[in-house]
Amino acid sequence: MYDDMVTARRYEERLQEEYLEGKQPSFDISAGPIPGELHLAAGHEASGAGVCAHLRDDDTVTAPHRPHHVAVAKGVDLKRMTAEIFGRETGLCRGKGGHMHLFDPDVNFACSGIIAEGCPPAVGAAMAAKKRNTDAVAVAFLGEGAIDQGGFFESLNLASVHDLPVVFVIEDNDWAISMPKERVTDVENGADRAGGFDLPGVRVDHDDAVAVHEAAGEAVGRARDGNGPTLLEVQVHRRMGHFMGDAEGYRPDADRERAEARDSVERIEADLADYGVDDDELAAIRERAESRVEEAIEWAKEQPEPDPGQAYEDVFTNPVGGAAATDPSAGAAGGDD
Amino acid sequence: MSRAMVEAVAAEMRADEEVFVMGEDVADYGGIFDSTEGLLEEFGHDRIMDVPISETGFIGAGVGAAQAGMRPIVELMFADFFGVAMDQIYNGMAKNTYMSGGAVSVPMVLTTAVGGTYNDAAQHSQTLYGTFAHLPGMKVVVPSTAYDAKGLMHTAVRDDDPVVYMFHKRLMGLGWMPAPPGPKTAVPEEEYTVPFGEADVKREGGDATVVTLGLHVHRALAAAEDLAEEGIDAEVIDLRTLVPLDEETVLESVGKTGRLVVVDEDYRSFGVTGELIALAAESNLDALDAVERVAMPDVPVPYARPLEEEVNPDSEAVAAAVRSVVE
Ligand SMILES: Cc1ncc(C[n+]2csc(CCOP(=O)(O)OP(=O)(O)O)c2C)c(N)n1
Numbered sequence: 001m002y003d004d005m006v007t008a009r010r011y012e013e014r015l016q017e018e019y020l021e022g023k024q025p026s027f028d029i030s031a032g033p034i035p036g037e038l039h040l041a042a043g044h045e046a047s048g049a050g051v052c053a054h055l056r057d058d059d060t061v062t063a064p065h066r067p068h069h070v071a072v073a074k075g076v077d078l079k080r081m082t083a084e085i086f087g088r089e090t091g092l093c094r095g096k097g098g099h100m101h102l103f104d105p106d107v108n109f110a111c112s113g114i115i116a117e118g119c120p121p122a123v124g125a126a127m128a129a130k131k132r133n134t135d136a137v138a139v140a141f142l143g144e145g146a147i148d149q150g151g152f153f154e155s156l157n158l159a160s161v162h163d164l165p166v167v168f169v170i171e172d173n174d175w176a177i178s179m180p181k182e183r184v185t186d187v188e189n190g191a192d193r194a195g196g197f198d199l200p201g202v203r204v205d206h207d208d209a210v211a212v213h214e215a216a217g218e219a220v221g222r223a224r225d226g227n228g229p230t231l232l233e234v235q236v237h238r239r240m241g242h243f244m245g246d247a248e249g250y251r252p253d254a255d256r257e258r259a260e261a262r263d264s265v266e267r268i269e270a271d272l273a274d275y276g277v278d279d280d281e282l283a284a285i286r287e288r289a290e291s292r293v294e295e296a297i298e299w300a301k302e303q304p305e306p307d308p309g310q311a312y313e314d315v316f317t318n319p320v321g322g323a324a325a326t327d328p329s330a331g332a333a334g335g336d337d
Numbered sequence: 338m339s340r341a342m343v344e345a346v347a348a349e350m351r352a353d354e355e356v357f358v359m360g361e362d363v364a365d366y367g368g369i370f371d372s373t374e375g376l377l378e379e380f381g382h383d384r385i386m387d388v389p390i391s392e393t394g395f396i397g398a399g400v401g402a403a404q405a406g407m408r409p410i411v412e413l414m415f416a417d418f419f420g421v422a423m424d425q426i427y428n429g430m431a432k433n434t435y436m437s438g439g440a441v442s443v444p445m446v447l448t449t450a451v452g453g454t455y456n457d458a459a460q461h462s463q464t465l466y467g468t469f470a471h472l473p474g475m476k477v478v479v480p481s482t483a484y485d486a487k488g489l490m491h492t493a494v495r496d497d498d499p500v501v502y503m504f505h506k507r508l509m510g511l512g513w514m515p516a517p518p519g520p521k522t523a524v525p526e527e528e529y530t531v532p533f534g535e536a537d538v539k540r541e542g543g544d545a546t547v548v549t550l551g552l553h554v555h556r557a558l559a560a561a562e563d564l565a566e567e568g569i570d571a572e573v574i575d576l577r578t579l580v581p582l583d584e585e586t587v588l589e590s591v592g593k594t595g596r597l598v599v600v601d602e603d604y605r606s607f608g609v610t611g612e613l614i615a616l617a618a619e620s621n622l623d624a625l626d627a628v629e630r631v632a633m634p635d636v637p638v639p640y641a642r643p644l645e646e647e648v649n650p651d652s653e654a655v656a657a658a659v660r661s662v663v664e
Contacts, residue, residue, distance in 0.1 A: 027513045035456035035642060087456070087641030095641030098458040113460040114418060115390045148389035151421065176390055178366035184389040245513050250365035308647035315636050 046264035050212025060125035062118030067111035088303035116149035145176025165223035207264035345490035360412025392422035403445035431474030459637035467608030488531030519555035534581035
């Protein structure tokens, strides 16, 4: 767990550096080696690591627009994920998906950029496991801002009524971009949403990876044993802006300071020290994580960019009328503006 | 362009208590694309409402408030997110006037951001003009300059019908997404309206008609400048509204040039390009010497830069199409 957490933290620190390259002094979202939006998960690591510690490769995970810490903990190929974020041909999605749309079928991981969109497919994966009589489970991660979305409610109901092996994990960082939780949601505890659907709702406070691990163990075990879904909410903190470039003008300083003071990584370090794990051991794990991250980033940057013609491939698995779905000559010529 | 939009919204809100704004991050943030920047200070959280992430709920609530006689301006942050609220948009907002035999009207404005060019991939870069214009019952507005953005917004808020107001992110003048110089036009301080259904001939020319909208107005104008150096004189028409569509201006121009190029950042098939060419063909096939369309090929918008550049038509692609119809 500690390994996953520090790997995720280090990974995102490095992504942040790479992302800012070419975007300074004045921030231009389309400039630099990593264009587009980038949502970093610093402060969310405890939930990804604590939950995924109970998962196998054949368990399905759907993550939202802030996916890296979950991907790391689920065992997504770090090098190919990085190549994808850099828009390279050998990336997980051949450069077509980018950071919000990562797919790694080898470990049954997917994420998407539409709020609560991952909930129904997780229910579907759980349905498939149940129909096939396997003991695989599915986990959908979502933010606390996503729990007002219709797709989430419909998924809770469907999972509950069919007793499906799925766990919904709400990462409550108190903010949905600029909207504080209390202004848009009437319950303080998102796990209370479980009440109307006849499934257990559990909340874990304060970025505590060990407590998350325990609660998730119970929820995943319940699903695996055929006892149905659980709604688990984890208090995390957003240590930076919603996306890179978000100046957070709407956010009170006190709130940002509180987020910084409550760090899941520091907390697990303290816990491990209490358990008698010595500093050297932790330092060794950190070093390993750092070199793994560095290797992934270096590898990704050496990878080729996709050939423009590849834009026409992959629309269909079974292409309509030949190798590509659309005749490239019918589209626009390449451009540079 | 964003400031011009906001000026119009503020003026309408001052004039009419029934006008209010709701959407995600429209209050303290001022809209992710600055479309409501500064409104909170003047009007407060009651009239500039942040809402839960629940598009079905709040867009549908907009429909209900409009039917109750208010004039809501509701923001769908990215056009790409319409899917989660499609029913309220298509089956309610668009159809209630008709289904009620005119007994009900829905004076609501749905604002939404469109367009790519910054590598945000398939769920945040679509343009979807065709999708919204295809279903009857909604007026569809696409400003390309600050002047039009303000005038069209005044018209939209005052209109008794549902209006979808689609603004291109790249034209808003955001610090973090530089705009081309074209949209920064002068904007009169006083109120004025730009009527729906009046296309704007942005550049006159006799050799070919280029019809387009949104960001691609500026790409087409750049292409026309390049073509002028080669001795090709392209007319560039900015549609400004898709519904209603100014058929007359387009047909007049095609009658003059005989050559039509339609440029669209939306998908090629079943969309604006096919519609305009069909219009010209139906009206006067004999007047047409050549047609060409330039649009996004039928692929979801890819992430990597070389891939997105390949599919999103640039001014070079527009120029090439004009050359080919003029040849
Ligand atoms: C259907 C839909 N509506 C709006 C958005 C825009 N959006 C992206 S992230 C976000 C906030 C999400 O907040 P939360 O679920 O709490 O997750 P967090 O970003 O805090 O991790 C919003 C509104 C979207 N992607 N999809």
